[in-house]
Amino acid sequence: MSEMAAEQITADGRRIGPVVMEMKNITLRFGGVVAIQDISFDIREGEIRAIIGPNGAGKSSMLNVISGFYVPSEGEVWYKGARRPAMKPYMVARQGIARTFQNIALFEGMSVLDNVMTGRLTRMNSSMWSQALWKGRAEAEEVANREIAEKVIDFLEIQHIRKTPVARLPYGLKKRVELARALAAEPTILLLDEPMAGMNVEEKEDMSRFILDVNDEFGTTIALIEHDMGVVMDLSDRVVVMDYGKKIGDGTPDEVRNNQAVIDAYLGVAHD
Amino acid sequence: MSTTHTGADALLSVPALLHRNATEFGTAPAFREKEFGIWQTWTWAETEQEIESLALGLLKLGVNEGDFVAIIGRNRPYLYWSMVAVQMAGGVPVPLYQDAVAEEMAYVMDHCGARFAIVGDQEQTDKLIEIQDQLHQFEEVIYLDPRGMRKYDHTHLHPFRDVQEQGRAARSELEAELRAREARLGYDDRCVMLYTSGTTGKPKGVVLSNRNVIETARASSTFDKLRRDDDILAYLPMAWVGDFIFSVGQAFWCGFCVNCPENAETMMSDLREIGPTYFFAPxxxxxxxxxxxxxxxxxxxxxxxxxxxxxxxxxxxxxxxxxxxxxxxxxxxxxxxxxxxxxxxxxxxxxxxxxxxxxxxxxxxxxxxxxxxxxxxxxxxxxxxxxxxxxxxxxxxxxxxxxxxxxxxxxxxxxxxxxxxxxxxxxxxxxxxxxxxxxxxxxxxxxxxxxxxxxxxxxxxxxxxxxxxxxxAKDVGKMADGAMFAPKYVENKLKFYPNILEAVVFGNGREECTAFINIDLNAVGNWAERNNIGYASYQELARHPQVMDTIQVHVEEVNRSVAEDEMLAGCQVHRFVVLHKELDADDGELTRTRKVRRRIVEEKYADIIAALYDGSDTVSTETEVTYEDGRKGKIRATLDVRRAAVVPVAQRMAAQ
The missing domain is CATH 3.40.50.12780 (ANL, N-terminal domain)
Structure with missing residues (x-):
């Protein structure tokens, strides 16, 4: 793995900061199945970090470990300089980690705006009574949260579907709404599970643009899983390559591209 | 306000109208725009402030009297202010079509020799940067939405707000100059320059004077009894003369409110929210x-x-x-x-x-x-x-x-x-x-x-x-037998059917007329859905036999209607094809205002036209298409040539 200074400026002028999250010797087992085997890597502030690998390599499991949905069988997750104890996913979300899902997980019956507002839930503190009566804190909170939701809606250019129920939207737009909901949480780290899966070229271009813009405008750290190699190589600063639960490569897109183990994994060399 | 403009004789320019409105009814709404889900309103007094700050900022940047300043972007209050601010500073605004590709823009920018451009966002800025090398005199870009441009070299890029800020800061130093320039605006001076879309050849820059704009605004406002409390929705391209007259000329003359949609896609819901009293649409x-x-x-x-x-x-x-x-x-x-x-x-x-x-x-x-x-x-x-x-x-x-x-x-x-x-x-x-x-x-x-x-x-x-x-007039031709050929007349009749989006009729100098048809994907797609007809693409739907049958019925109805008019009975459509792609401005087949460029269509699809006249039943063709990002691709298709029933025109021949 390439060594980097605590802080660096990329060729296109973005600031990449110190390590914000570190995975130390993570192993994840489901009964006898080893999904992830002794993997370590780090994510730096402000970078776009990709996790790639063939089907069943354990990428989504890895993302679930980062988001706190899975507790690793062995190993430690370090976040902002401290070891993260096992905690419920919503607690992880409150710490500033938001995600999107491979198979869209939105509230289909609710409008786009309401879905985006759910991204603000972890930031709301008013009591149930206060919200029900629309008194005191609840009103001020709602206004402040709506403002943030509207900025995200503007940013992702989905104003025209603000009031449309999600069920009526085409796939590409649903993906964008999911991104909006994750962004509404104003995350420190944004996890994207196959953000371009099933998209056509134009939709992929739009999504890439949005990912870059999010990273650029808000300085959000992004960790993403993606199958489209072209997209991964163009977007990311550093790439982790997994195969059969093991890490087989880690580095800049160029380093990874020339890594023999990676080439073998993708071109299909026989495994023992 | 240090100067006063009263009396009709002082209203010789749009800035003069602005001052009158701000003085006489400063608290009335002048502009609205929906942003972040809420309608924001600017009164005439606030509008005057905004425009003056910008005009001062433009002086500071070095805009000279007589300079052309390009304005490019979707309808936003800021860009309307820009037009008036440019006029205030003695310049001439040149609004351009925002969806024009870089080359088209290069021609116009070079033709008018604009040194400055005020643009909406990164997309427009990128186009200007792309063509900058071809333009000798072009200097500075002022932009509204900073998104995506933080890393750009800002030596010649200026955020709109900064220009206004610098203008406000320099007020004491530049106000006298601004007033002097305003005072010099004459009734016959240039008010605006608008490029015609150009169905033929290169666009031409139409110069309109203050007299043209103000006299027209006055006469037309009286004709339709337009009032100060009217509301319009500004959603048509700013480069189009109509938008300039409605949203600037008449709006400033009458003092009514111009409402700008949130973006192009939200236009229909914004229309409902505003409920305009004066509405224009193609x-x-x-x-x-x-x-x-x-x-x-x-x-x-x-x-x-x-x-x-x-x-x-x-x-x-x-x-x-x-x-x-x-x-x-x-x-x-x-x-x-x-x-x-x-x-x-x-x-x-x-x-x-x-x-x-x-x-x-x-x-x-x-x-x-x-x-x-x-x-x-x-x-x-x-x-x-x-x-x-x-x-x-x-x-x-x-x-x-x-x-x-x-x-x-x-x-x-x-x-x-x-x-x-x-x-x-x-x-x-x-x-x-x-x-x-x-x-x-x-x-x-x-x-x-x-x-x-x-x-x-x-x-x-x-x-x-x-x-x-x-x-x-130039499309009106003669058929081989000398009868009048008026393609538009027939095309319009065809286009009145919801299933038909576009039609191009050929026949000048020939024995018989034929036509290209574009189906309307909305209407036909919905019909297909209701009838459980599956289709994967526009091309497939366009070739569906049932779709072709429906279109044929429409064509035959049109033929009967055309035959009723003695003069034009010869224009009945004998054969037609349903095209495999929509005619598109990006491919040069339509103008930016969506009028068919007949000659280009004729050249591009010469093979299909030949098939329409040589008795073929099908024709295979390959067409180049331009995607929105400027890349090119090819689509191949085999089209069926359909024959449509026509009403015999023997009576007409006898009558001649």
Whole structure:
């Protein structure tokens, strides 16, 4: 793995900061199945970090470990300089980690705006009574949260579907709404599970643009899983390559591209 | 305000109108824009402040008197302010089409020699950066939305807010200069330059003077009794003369409020929220709206459908008469009132037309069915006929004299005459000054006495004085047998069917007419859905035999209708193909205002046209397409040539 200074400026002028999250010797087992085997890597502030690998390599499991949905069988997750104890996913979300899902997980019956507002839930503190009566804190909170939701809606250019129920939207737009909901949480780290899966070229271009813009405008750290190699190589600063639960490569897109183990994994060399 | 502008004699420029409005009714709303889900309002006093700050900022940046300043972007208050600020600083605004590709923009920017551009966002900035090397005099870009441009080199890029801030800071130093420049704005000075879309050749820069704009705004506002409390929705391209006259000329003259949508996609819901009182749309918008309504009615329950059908039939019967103030029986009036309660009212509300007092359509002929539908609902939809060179208005329909087949009587101050070849000529206070740097074309279009050739063939109805337009004069040709060939006339009839989006008719100098048809994906797609017909692409749907059959029925109906007109019976369509791709401005087949570029279509699809005339049943073709990002690709297709039944024209031959 390439060594980097605590802080660096990329060729296109973005600031990449110190390590914000570190995975130390993570192993994840489901009964006898080893999904992830002794993997370590780090994510730096402000970078776009990709996790790639063939089907069943354990990428989504890895993302679930980062988001706190899975507790690793062995190993430690370090976040902002401290070891993260096992905690419920919503607690992880409150710490500033938001995600999107491979198979869209939105509230289909609710409008786009309401879905985006759910991204603000972890930031709301008013009591149930206060919200029900629309008194005191609840009103001020709602206004402040709506403002943030509207900025995200503007940013992702989905104003025209603000009031449309999600069920009526085409796939590409649903993906964008999911991104909006994750962004509404104003995350420190944004996890994207196959953000371009099933998209056509134009939709992929739009999504890439949005990912870059999010990273650029808000300085959000992004960790993403993606199958489209072209997209991964163009977007990311550093790439982790997994195969059969093991890490087989880690580095800049160029380093990874020339890594023999990676080439073998993708071109299909026989495994023992 | 240090200076005072009172009395009509001082109103010689748009900035002068601004000062008058800010002084006389400063607290009235001037501009609204929806942003972050909320309508933001600026009063006339605030608008004056914003514009002055920007004008001072422009002086600070070095805008000289007489400079052309390009304005590019979607309709936003900031860009309208920019136009007036440029005028205040002594410059001439040149609004450009925001969807123009970089090369088109390069031509115009180079032609007018603009040193400055005020643009909406990164997309426009990128285009300017791309063409910068070809432009010698171009210097600075001012942009509104900073998104995506933080890393750009900012030596020649300026955020709009910063320019205004610098303007405010330099007020004491530059105000005297600004006032002096404003005072020098004369009635015959350039007010704006607008590039015509150019159905043929390169775009031409039409120079309009303050006199053109203000006289036209005054006359047309009086004609339609426009008021200070009117509302319009500004959503048509800023580079189009109509938008300049409605959203700047008339808005500043009357002092009404200009509302800008959140973005292009939200236009329909913004329309509903604002409920404009004065509304303008090309026929296409009314067509699409009607198609949407009809599609939704098809999908509704039987009771609603029956109510809708019953009351719409009644509305068609008496609605237009009620609108024109003709006598209608008491029973019919009562039924119409009931219909208004149950159907018309809610429908108008859904479409955003509840408050429309004056509605206009122009640019193309509108289908009588469509036109009558809106009139039947009680919406005062009228037609006008105009062009950039006339500062829009040539003819318009007065209230009470509205028909779908004419374009109205001459607007106030306009004189009309018909040339020997049938071409329509006009003379008015709105007649443009010149084509910029193109005295030849100016002389070709405008004669020494100020008569301007419209390029359209038409005639004036003797009994009513209304003007009727037949076709573009240069498109009117002759068939091989000498009969008149007016493609537009037939195309319009075809396009009145919701299933047909675009049609191009050929036949000049030939024995028979043939046509290209573009299906309307919305209407046909919905039909396919309802009938469980699967399709993967536009191309597949366009080739579907049932779709072809439907189109054939439409073509044959049009043939029967065309045959009724003795003069034009020869224009019946004998054979047609349904094209495998939509004609597109990006491919150069349409202008940016979506008019067909006949010659380019003819060249590009020469193989298909040949097949239409050599008796083939199918034709294989390969077409180059340009994607939105400028890349090119190819699509291949095999098209079926269909034969349509025609009404024999023997009678016509005998009559000649």
């Amino acid at each position: 026929p296409r918008v009314f067509e699409n709206l009607l198609t949407t309504v009809m599609i939704r009615m098809e999908d509704s329950g039987p009771l609603k459908k029956r109510l809708f059908d019953t009351y719409m039939a009644h509305a068609r019967k008496v609605g237009p008469d009620l609108l024109d103030g003709r006598p209608v029986s008491f029973g019919d009036r009562l039924k119409y009132r009931l219909g208004d309660l149950l159907i018309y009212g809610p429908l108008k509300n859904t479409m955003g037309f509840s408050r429309v007092r004056v509605g206009y359509t122009a640019g193309e002929a509108i289908g009588p069915e469509i036109f009558d539908f809106y009139r039947a609902l009680g919406i005062n939809l009228k037609q006008l006929y105009g062009q950039t060179e006339a500062t829009v208005f040539i003819t318009a329909q007065p209230d009470g004299e509205v028909r779908s087949d004419t374009v109205g009587v001459p607007s106030p101050g306009v004189e009309l005459k018909i040339g020997d070849n049938g071409e329509v000529y006009y003379r008015s206070p709105g007649v443009f000054v010149e084509y910029y740097k193109n005295p030849e074309s100016t002389a070709d279009t405008k004669d020494a006495e100020g008569w301007v050739a419209t390029g359209d063939a038409g005639f004036i109805e003797e009994d009513t004085g209304h003007l009727r337009i037949i076709d573009r």
